[in-house]
Amino acid sequence: MSPDLRSYFAHSLKLTMKRLPLSDARNKEVPKWFNLVNPLDDPGKTRGAAGSCGYPTSVFKVVNRRDGHVYALRRIDNMRNVQALEQCCELAVGLWKRVRHANVVPLRQAFVHQRAVFLVHDYWPGAQTLHDYVNARSMSNALPENILWSLAVQLLSALRATHEQKVSFRGGISPHTVLLTGRNRVRVACSGLMHVVEGPFSDTEEKHVLEDVQAVSKLMLMLACMSTQVKDSWQDAVDFVSSRYSKEFTTMVALPLHKSCTVYDMLGLCSRGLLSELDEMYSHSDALEEQLCKQLETSRLNRLLFKINLVTERPEYGKSESASWAETGDRYIIKLFRDYVFHQTTDDGKPWLDIGHIVTCLQKLDVGSMEKILLNSRDGRSILMVTYADVRKCIDEAFVELHEAHRSSQYFQLKMAGGPPKPAQGFAAAQAAAVGGMPGRRGPMMHPGHMTYAHQAGAGSGNPYAAAAAAGHAAANPYAHHQMY
Amino acid sequence: MSPDLRSYFAHSLKLTMKRLPLSDARNKEVPKWFNLVNPLDDPGKTRGAAGSCGYPTSVFKVVNRRDGHVYALRRIDNMRNVQALEQCCELAVGLWKRVRHANVVPLRQAFVHQRAVFLVHDYWPGAQTLHDYVNARSMSNALPENILWSLAVQLLSALRATHEQKVSFRGGISPHTVLLTGRNRVRVACSGLMHVVEGPFSDTEEKHVLEDVQAVSKLMLMLACMSTQVKDSWQDAVDFVSSRYSKEFTTMVALPLHKSCTVYDMLGLCSRGLLSELDEMYSHSDALEEQLCKQLETSRLNRLLFKINLVTERPEYGKSESASWAETGDRYIIKLFRDYVFHQTTDDGKPWLDIGHIVTCLQKLDVGSMEKILLNSRDGRSILMVTYADVRKCIDEAFVELHEAHRSSQYFQLKMAGGPPKPAQGFAAAQAAAVGGMPGRRGPMMHPGHMTYAHQAGAGSGNPYAAAAAAGHAAANPYAHHQMY
Numbered sequence: 004m005s006p007d008l009r010s011y012f013a014h015s016l017k018l019t020m021k022r023l024p025l026s027d028a029r030n031k032e033v034p035k036w037f038n039l040v041n042p043l044d045d046p047g048k049t050r051g052a053a054g055s056c057g058y059p060t061s062v063f064k065v066v067n068r069r070d071g072h073v074y075a076l077r078r079i080d081n082m083r084n085v086q087a088l089e090q091c092c093e094l095a096v097g098l099w100k101r102v103r104h105a106n107v108v109p110l111r112q113a114f115v116h117q118r119a120v121f122l123v124h125d126y127w128p129g130a131q132t133l134h135d136y137v138n139a140r141s142m143s144n145a146l147p148e149n150i151l152w153s154l155a156v157q158l159l160s161a162l163r164a165t166h167e168q169k170v171s172f173r174g175g176i177s178p179h180t181v182l183l184t185g186r187n188r189v190r191v192a193c194s195g196l197m198h199v200v201e202g203p204f205s206d207t208e209e210k211h212v213l214e215d216v217q218a219v220s221k222l223m224l225m226l227a228c229m230s231t232q233v234k235d236s237w238q239d240a241v242d243f244v245s246s247r248y249s250k251e252f253t254t255m256v257a258l259p260l261h262k263s264c265t266v267y268d269m270l271g272l273c274s275r276g277l278l279s280e281l282d283e284m285y286s287h288s289d290a291l292e293e294q295l296c297k298q299l300e301t302s303r304l305n306r307l308l309f310k311i312n313l314v315t316e317r318p319e320y321g322k323s324e325s326a327s328w329a330e331t332g333d334r335y336i337i338k339l340f341r342d343y344v345f346h347q348t349t350d351d352g353k354p355w356l357d358i359g360h361i362v363t364c365l366q367k368l369d370v371g372s373m374e375k376i377l378l379n380s381r382d383g384r385s386i387l388m389v390t391y392a393d394v395r396k397c398i399d400e401a402f403v404e405l406h407e408a409h410r411s412s413q414y415f416q417l418k419m420a421g422g423p424p425k426p427a428q429g430f431a432a433a434q435a436a437a438v439g440g441m442p443g444r445r446g447p448m449m450h451p452g453h454m455t456y457a458h459q460a461g462a463g464s465g466n467p468y469a470a471a472a473a474a475g476h477a478a479a480n481p482y483a484h485h486q487m488y
Numbered sequence: 489m490s491p492d493l494r495s496y497f498a499h500s501l502k503l504t505m506k507r508l509p510l511s512d513a514r515n516k517e518v519p520k521w522f523n524l525v526n527p528l529d530d531p532g533k534t535r536g537a538a539g540s541c542g543y544p545t546s547v548f549k550v551v552n553r554r555d556g557h558v559y560a561l562r563r564i565d566n567m568r569n570v571q572a573l574e575q576c577c578e579l580a581v582g583l584w585k586r587v588r589h590a591n592v593v594p595l596r597q598a599f600v601h602q603r604a605v606f607l608v609h610d611y612w613p614g615a616q617t618l619h620d621y622v623n624a625r626s627m628s629n630a631l632p633e634n635i636l637w638s639l640a641v642q643l644l645s646a647l648r649a650t651h652e653q654k655v656s657f658r659g660g661i662s663p664h665t666v667l668l669t670g671r672n673r674v675r676v677a678c679s680g681l682m683h684v685v686e687g688p689f690s691d692t693e694e695k696h697v698l699e700d701v702q703a704v705s706k707l708m709l710m711l712a713c714m715s716t717q718v719k720d721s722w723q724d725a726v727d728f729v730s731s732r733y734s735k736e737f738t739t740m741v742a743l744p745l746h747k748s749c750t751v752y753d754m755l756g757l758c759s760r761g762l763l764s765e766l767d768e769m770y771s772h773s774d775a776l777e778e779q780l781c782k783q784l785e786t787s788r789l790n791r792l793l794f795k796i797n798l799v800t801e802r803p804e805y806g807k808s809e810s811a812s813w814a815e816t817g818d819r820y821i822i823k824l825f826r827d828y829v830f831h832q833t834t835d836d837g838k839p840w841l842d843i844g845h846i847v848t849c850l851q852k853l854d855v856g857s858m859e860k861i862l863l864n865s866r867d868g869r870s871i872l873m874v875t876y877a878d879v880r881k882c883i884d885e886a887f888v889e890l891h892e893a894h895r896s897s898q899y900f901q902l903k904m905a906g907g908p909p910k911p912a913q914g915f916a917a918a919q920a921a922a923v924g925g926m927p928g929r930r931g932p933m934m935h936p937g938h939m940t941y942a943h944q945a946g947a948g949s950g951n952p953y954a955a956a957a958a959a960g961h962a963a964a965n966p967y968a969h970h971q972m973y
Binding site: 008012013020104105157185188277278285286287288289291298299302304305311312313316342345349353355356361406408412414415 | 493494497498500501505589590591641642645648649670673755756759762763765766767769770771772773774776777779780781783784785786787789790793794796797798800801802826827829830831834836838839840841843846855890891893894896897898899900
């Protein structure tokens with residue numbers, strides 16, 4: 004993975020994990036089935052100030068305990084007529100369910116709680132409103148025209164997908180409700196907002212559609228001028244844009260200011276932007292697929308390491324049958340192989356650390372290479388010559404053996420029979436209690452096939468947010484741990 | 489990763505690794521700095537039969553030993569005037585270097601060798617020519633119109649990017665030279681072919697541009713009719729398409745048959761296809777980014793496992809200082825933690841295998857969770873209560889200690905001083921010899937920072953082809969092993 008992408012993802016995960024201290028009063032502003040709350044509003048914003056829709060709103064990143072997913076939760080206060088609102092919420096969600104577009108942040112839920120209305124949208128870590136973005140840059144820091152075309156095409160595509168479903172944003176589009184995420188992607192994040200606030204029905208849908216197109220045109224002028232002050236005079240903005248960008252772009256962006264036009268009229272003037280945007284997306288998706296393909300190997304090595312560690316140095320199993328299962332027979336070869344991979348030394352007795360050696364060995368083990376290696380016993384007296392394929396076979400067989408023993412456990416049989424697992428005692432029980440569960444309840448079990456079958460979903464490939472949330476905060480939040488499964 | 493994507497990637501890697509036996513005569517058809525040769529032609533094809541460009545051609549998957557990358561190598565035989573050809577090759581490569589588009593397979597090299605011309609293109613594992621694809625499907629198995637639009641838009645985008653650079657395919661586009669790769673992606677794989685065969689200069693570039701557009705139109709008719717027989721009567725094909733698909737599509741696809749038109753004329757009729765293709769690509773790229781983000785975690789867990797295994801059960805290091813470094817102090821906690829993660833048992837003494845437990849523990853270790861766990865000593869007499877953060881600290885410290893010892897090795901110092909590393913003896917030397925290198929030569933060393941720094945490229949994140957090649961075939965191919973680094 005490229006360092007840029009890696010740090011972008013790491014940063015996203017970090018933001019996703021960020022939370023208010025439990026003592027913070029703002030935790031109480033969200034219904035209690037949401038946790039890991041973190042406010043997303045500008046820290047300087049006055050509490051209770053009227054937001055873009057005319058009512059005081061605040062936005063939080065939350066994790067829904069019920070499904071383990073991360074959402075952006077928008078709270079709108081001081082609403083009247085709560086009874087009617089509930090109906091509005093239901094209708095708005097039904098209406099917006101029809102709109103599925105990558106540049107429209109989907110509305111997942113809307114409900115009334117504690118005399119406030121809540122809208123649940125998908126969360127984009129690190130998203131910035133266009134308003135904040137423009138304010139953070141200066142006018143001299145103008146965007147190149149190809150990026151402006153890309154942003155325009157994205158916003159118009161979002162409008163097109165929305166209007167095609169006979170839905171509109173109803174003037175909800177503003178610099179405060181459009182987000183910039185990742186590499187020059189814009190997403191309209193106010194779906195359903197106006198429908199909830201003003202009621203889902205309107206006789207003037209036609210007017211709203213034109214409003215949306217105008218709003219996009221104004222956003223684009225703001226971005227092209229890189230100033231939030233453009234709203235004082237749109238004609239000045241158009242003049243400025245025409246002095247800096249191509250005639251084609253200026254004509255497209257200024258069209259809705261001069262006459263009422265639909266999103267198709269604007270898209271008709273975007274052919275240049277559309278074509279290069281598409282080329283860009285083809286290349287981007289190829290690059291991402293290439294990266295993903297590389298990562299496939301990582302998760303295969305991961306599962307091999309699990310297997311090796313499950314078998315080697317296992318003290319408890321097999322006490323009755325043989326003195327030490329893990330030290331004899333095929334397992335002895337696995338142990339020596341583990342030493343070979345991880346415990347290299349120089350001949351002056353110092354450890355030799357070489358990640359290239361570790362990865363190469365595991366790769367060869369994974370494909371079962373016929374290359375021969377020498378494994379020394381720890382006392383240095385005997386040497387075994389084996390191929391990677393031999394070691395691979397030993398590991399697979401030892402694992403199958405381990406798995407059969409696992410299946411012969413009375414807990415496994417109880418579980419299969421559907422009965423409640425008998426609480427484990429002693430060693431296992433103490434540990435089970437510490438992680439807040441009994442052995443039989445702790446999630447999907449491992450079958451031998453799971454680890455060799457390439458189609459099996461990789462370790463940790465569930466919902467990363469839920470898993471990460473469980474990992475970081477299980478101590479504080481008894482629900483999070485169970486969300487993982 | 490979704491099972492589909494995973495099996496697609498696994499299949500791609502397998503195809504990339506496929507090779508002829510070393511005894512096969514066809515290995516000799518490629519210059520000797522290419523290896524892992526595998527023929528890509530239809531097995532039924534007669535050796536030496538004239539290919540699409542009028543000369544006998546054969547195509548191989550190869551790995552270039554010089555850069556470790558995988559390529560598709562096209563050999564064209566029976567060419568005359570070898571002297572002039574060399575100049576043609578050079579000019580063709582220079583010309584096609586200007587065209588960079590996701591739907592055009594790039595030409596990397598062209599050269600004359602053994603009285604044959606070789607073209608080196610990028611390799612797409614699992615690619616199928618449109619000719620083979622159509623023949624493998626029946627006419628009743630028609631493609632839905634949205635996929636046809638997508639294919640048309642891709643081919644026209646490729647033409648547009650090419651013609652914009654004043655380059656054309658010169659009639660090289662045919663069902664045999666256009667590849668279908670992955671999920672409905674088409675790629676024109678004949679860049680430079682006609683320039684090499686016919687010489688790079690032509691007075692009739694205008695004519696060639698029209699030829700390209702016509703060729704794409706005919707390909708689309710073939711795909712829409714799902715028959716390679718359409719070339720007998722194009723008008724019949726158009727009639728058939730108009731009976732099955734929308735008027736919009738038929739008009740677009742038949743345009744170049746009735747009048748000479750450019751790629752822009754055709755794209756002008758594609759607005760519907762363009763817009764939905766773009767929407768599709770936005771969603772696809774979002775989905776891929778989400779998958780990649782999940783994989784980031786796997787590679788972090790991998791590096792933790794490397795660290796744990798480097799420290800635990802290490803017998804050699806520290807013999808002089810203490811009886812067993814790996815069994816005392818902080819390392820003892822790491823050992824018990826390893827037992828806790830991998831060696832869970834039920835209280836009837838059976839092993840308990842639970843991949844969920846392993847992954848959760850490692851995730852919590854990764855983020856240094858403050859959650860407490862109980863670690864039992866092996867004899868069950870003492871219990872330690874530690875947090876994941878404590879264990880994490882122990883691992884990091886033990887690793888730093890190990891790394892310092894590594895740096896104090898005379899081999900490390902010799903290497904830093906730039907001198908040739910003294911061959912290791914005994915234990916390490918025997919093992920080093922077995923993998924074909926000395927400790928000091930075996931690639932990048934591991935620094936403590938490498939494993940904790942999130943920006944560091946993941947294990948095995950180099951060129952996967954080279955690494956995989958090294959893993960699978962190092963025994964047979966002495967070059968492959970070194971390509972990895």
